[in-house]
Amino acid sequence: MTLLKIFSEELASEAQITRKMLERIPDDKFGWQPHPKSMTIKRLATHISDLPNWIAMALTTEELDFQNNNWEEPDLNTTAELLANLEKAVVNGENALANGKEEILDEPWVLRSGDQIFLTTKKREMIRTSLNQITHHRAQLGVFLRLLDIPIPGSYGPSADENGFA
Template identity: 25%
Template structure:
């Protein structure tokens, strides 16, 4: 079992989404066009994917409002605000619409039968996966990144230390 209570998921996702929000808040309008290579998601498209992919939870019967736009907003501020609003709506919906017993219910997700706890776990890991991509694109765009599970290179100096290699 991945999650044994809805509250455990909520606490886990709150922590992860706060880190993601901090990174999204650092984006600039110019950075949104940064691509890793032509034909792949730009930084803005990847960041908007955090917002749109929350619909994964619709498979578990969790309903909340998503921004109607499929394409990312033109400004970094609007993108970060969209994530903030969507994250809060998701957390409110999970809190009010799922029960601990719901975690063991089987749901269909893209033709796969997963228990709700597995869906929640994979949803969270999906965000973590894309957050790693986000930090690389941020660096390519010249935007300093904040530490996620430890200090970023730039943050070591604040500790009076050199970043390890």
Template identity: 25%
Template sequence: MFKTIEEFLINWGHESESTQKILNTLTDKSLDQEVSAEDRTLGRIAWHIVTTLGEMMSRTGLDFEANPHDAAVPTSAVEIAGAYRSTNEAMVAAIKEQWTDESLAELKEMYGEQWTIGTVLGILTAHQTHHRGQMTVLMRQAGLPVPGVYGPSREDWAAFGGEAPVV
């Protein structure tokens, strides 16, 4: 759980930048990549990340412009990446304008439970990270390069002139 708005914004800055790098790498063709017909496509997961910002944060009372959670998945990777960028910017601005450090202790009804806003922010971050991991596997299957997030990817190692360590 986050104790201050600044603590969240510093952490979220890194996490949202990493998500943006992943989304910027997608292609229109890659959006249809799937593990199976029963699972979400790469495009559906990417769009879910975008729309969850608005869906989850609206439950806290935070007011900002976001795509509806039930909006159709765009067929354009550029559109998805742009929607994440603008939604994220609007969310961060709204947090700065509408919340104080004391807001983080406020309880909100979230999916049948009571969560503090600080807890919501932690779960939002973990949720995004979870889906970002799913996306990188599907990106590999689609033949896309994978940007490094918490360290260099195979492509990053190659750019450094080395080989990724095999463990």
């Protein structure tokens, strides 16, 4: 099995879990944040819903330069908009993986802001990082929801809420 196929299967699996988490966010909690240094639920959930686009970016560009690029996440204000954005981003990521070429996966990819370089990696590692970021930020969202006493869906098995654990 090729790396692109493995990444595609993982994206499909993570998207299914992510849908369940995002659909739990009440529209009236988009401005909530657990701490002044934390993102709001809106910012965090928007980022989560948009991360599959980074897979396409890793496959079709050599870098993201925040200073010289107009990369912006959309302004999403409802759970329905979050879920629609996730679906669009997943399709974008899936299409990029389906049309990608294995031979470019070892080419370099850079994350920067002008002269300040945050990350230099291989395209395949950036795809892996994007998938890991979905999981990482989704776990953050789970903590946010827990603090709001919103039941957490299972990720890789049932959650304590689904099992009735305290």
